Amino acid sequence: MDVTPLIPEGRQLIEAYGDGAFRITGVRYVGAVLVFPEETRLWDLAGIESLTPDALSSVTDREFVPEILLLGTGARTEFILPSLRAAIREKGPVIDIMDTGAACRTYNVLLAEGRRVAAALFPVD
Numbered sequence: 001m002d003v004t005p006l007i008p009e010g011r012q013l014i015e016a017y018g019d020g021a022f023r024i025t026g027v028r029y030v031g032a033v034l035v036f037p038e039e040t041r042l043w044d045l046a047g048i049e050s051l052t053p054d055a056l057s058s059v060t061d062r063e064f065v066p067e068i069l070l071l072g073t074g075a076r077t078e079f080i081l082p083s084l085r086a087a088i089r090e091k092g093p094v095i096d097i098m099d100t101g102a103a104c105r106t107y108n109v110l111l112a113e114g115r116r117v118a119a120a121l122f123p124v125d
Helices: 052-061 082-090 099-110
Strands: 014-018 021-024 027-030 031-038 039-042 068-072 094-098 117-121
Touching: 014 082, 021 031, 027 039, 027 082, 031 052, 052 082, 052 117, 082 094, 099 117
Parallel strands: 068 094, 068 117
Antiparallel strands: 014 021, 021 027, 031 039, 031 117
């Protein structure tokens, strides 16, 4: 029985991560990325300590703000200040924080379910 999720054509599927990069729908991205169902962008952010609401403006200022924002913090889960979480939530999405591997897998599942999801991912070496 085939259990591969059906992803509509043109959607960004996270296929692999590691060695400081990601493979998303056949394209390799080196460094941090922002992944939306319809596009992937490089994210010029050094690390979780540099995260601010402005650093996520390309997520929260979209015409269709995602309902869920997955934050992949690297090889292990790193938490953010409650004030930062509240500032992001105030702009629309619920932020869910986890290690990057879990965020990649969760993004793909939510995408397959047709949810309005985005992922902000820090690479894993």
